[in-house]
Amino acid sequence: xxxxxxxxxxxxxxxxxxxxxxxxxxxxxxxxxxxxxxxxxxxxxxxxxxxxxxxxxxxxxxxxxxxxxxxxxxxxxxxxxxxxxxxxxxxxxxxxxxxxxxxxxxxxxxxxxxxxxxxxxxxxxxxxxxxxxxxxxxxxxxxxxxxxxxxxxxxxxxxxxxxxxxxxxxxxxxxxxxxxxxxxxxxxxxxxxxxxxxxxxxxxxxxxxxxxxxxxxxxxxxxxxxxxxxxxxxxxxxxxxxxxxxxxxxxxxxxxxxxxxxxxxxxxxxxxxxxxxxxxxxxxxxxxxxxxxxxxxxxxxxxxxxxxxxxxxxxxxxxxxxxxxxxxxxxxxxxxxxxxxxxxxxxxxxxxxxxxxxxxxxxxxxxxxxxxxxxxxxxxxxxxxxxxxxxxxxxxxxxxxxxxxxxxxxxxxxxxxxxxxxxxxxxxxxxxxxxxxxxxxxxxxxxx
Numbered sequence: 001x002x003x004x005x006x007x008x009x010x011x012x013x014x015x016x017x018x019x020x021x022x023x024x025x026x027x028x029x030x031x032x033x034x035x036x037x038x039x040x041x042x043x044x045x046x047x048x049x050x051x052x053x054x055x056x057x058x059x060x061x062x063x064x065x066x067x068x069x070x071x072x073x074x075x076x077x078x079x080x081x082x083x084x085x086x087x088x089x090x091x092x093x094x095x096x097x098x099x100x101x102x103x104x105x106x107x108x109x110x111x112x113x114x115x116x117x118x119x120x121x122x123x124x125x126x127x128x129x130x131x132x133x134x135x136x137x138x139x140x141x142x143x144x145x146x147x148x149x150x151x152x153x154x155x156x157x158x159x160x161x162x163x164x165x166x167x168x169x170x171x172x173x174x175x176x177x178x179x180x181x182x183x184x185x186x187x188x189x190x191x192x193x194x195x196x197x198x199x200x201x202x203x204x205x206x207x208x209x210x211x212x213x214x215x216x217x218x219x220x221x222x223x224x225x226x227x228x229x230x231x232x233x234x235x236x237x238x239x240x241x242x243x244x245x246x247x248x249x250x251x252x253x254x255x256x257x258x259x260x261x262x263x264x265x266x267x268x269x270x271x272x273x274x275x276x277x278x279x280x281x282x283x284x285x286x287x288x289x290x291x292x293x294x295x296x297x298x299x300x301x302x303x304x305x306x307x308x309x310x311x312x313x314x315x316x317x318x319x320x321x322x323x324x325x326x327x328x329x330x331x332x333x334x335x336x337x338x339x340x341x342x343x344x345x346x347x348x349x350x351x352x353x354x355x356x357x358x359x360x361x362x363x364x365x366x367x368x369x370x371x372x373x374x375x376x377x378x379x380x381x382x383x384x385x386x387x388x389x390x391x392x393x394x395x396x397x398x399x400x401x402x403x404x405x406x407x408x409x410x411x412x413x414x415x416x417x418x419x420x421x422x423x424x425x426x427x428x429x430x431x432x433x434x435x436x437x438x439x440x441x442x443x444x445x446x447x448x
Contacts, residue, residue, distance in 0.1 A: 005214040009038040009205035013222040014279040015122050016043035018079035021129045024279050035174040038183045038205040039126050041118020042072050053111040066101045073121050080128045090124040108152040113193045119182035127180045138177040145170050146186035148194045155194035166211035202260035210266035220279040225287035226258050228301045234441045240287050248289040250423045254388035255305035297393040302440045304433050307355045308384040314348035315376035335368045341416045385433035388425045406443050
């Protein structure tokens with residue numbers, strides 16, 4: 001292992017077309033410490049692939065989706081000529097894609113296989129773009145090293161197996177080559193393709209960095225770092241120069257879409273720094289995420305995550321009874337449902353769940369609700385947004401524009417404070433959440 005290595009990840013907009021890929025190649029050329037490059041599918045490809053696996057299209061529509069995916073590749077290939085090894089691999093991959101995409105019905109594993117083709121295609125093409133820049137480049141199939149369980153669409157990495165495979169197959173290449181590989185995908189113990197979930201390329205890059213003992217991960221996207229809030233909502237939002245692992249994890253978890261929430265896990269385990277910057281403007285710097293940062297108390301950012309569900313479970317039997325919560329969470333676990341926030345009273349518990357529209361399955365299905373309803377009254381509320389204020393040592397009291405005063409303006413459905421010193425979260429109606437975020441940013445961050 002070499003602690004001087006850097007893993008660079010380029011998102012979909014960064015590899016969207018030849019011009020974008022050429023910019024990214026220059027970033028790699030300018031930083032010889034980058035030895036592993038993780039690429040996403042070119043912008044737009046994954047959306048086509050998701051539509052393809054949703055099984056709502058007839059043969060003609062499937063063919064049209066396949067052609068749309070291949071057109072994005074051919075538009076880039078019009079500017080490069082693949083070397084023989086890359087051309088052979090690309091052609092074989094394209095043939096596999098076309099055959100699998102035409103099947104009228106796909107099982108879960110086949111869906112993951114289809115979803116993997118975007119990253120596989122872009123890694124062939126980007127390898128050639130680097131070679132044309134004079135960089136010794138080896139394309140590498142990440143499925144050979146990134147090992148996971150068989151939970152298709154939301155696979156869990158096997159850290160030990162990944163590290164072992166990386167030491168045997170990946171690390172020996174790095175002295176001589178820049179290795180280009182794929183984000184988002186892995187393989188189980190049977191060699192079947194798995195995926196880490198939508199947006200999992202950041203996570204992949206961090207897992208690979210952990211496996212090879214890299215010093216840092218550079219996440220190249222289309223924004224100059226992580227902002228104090230979504231700059232599309234607040235024109236006075238500013239990039240944050242540095243964040244702690246805890247602050248960044250909270251921001252990613254609660255809606256900052258620049259970074260996949262799981263990215264921080266492997267980075268924090270090994271103390272690997274993470275940089276987030278814009279591939280369109282690398283000279284403008286970005287945000288560094290590190291274990292040791294200059295302490296800065298107070299609110300540093302406000303985020304939102306829309307499409308939330310509030311699940312309220314009420315039963316008089318909960319009063320003074322042991323095991324009630326355990327029973328609830330056992331059922332949710334059996335349905336692989338992840339809970340974000342939890343609040344309780346004497347006879348009820350309220351839970352927030354993510355119901356993002358691009359999820360591969362709904363978070364709540366009727367069978368789960370029926371099991372819960374067998375021993376308590378169940379209420380499900382939709383069209384909610386989780387707003388989170390992120391920082392360190394957040395206090396409800398004190399100072400001009402204190403949090404109590406700011407929050408009193410809003411109709412809050414649920415509030416959670418105290419479980420973490422790095423966030424204060426609450427639910428509001430989705431139709432009003434943009435205004436809530438704008439108000440908080442204006443009063444608590446722009447005035448700071």
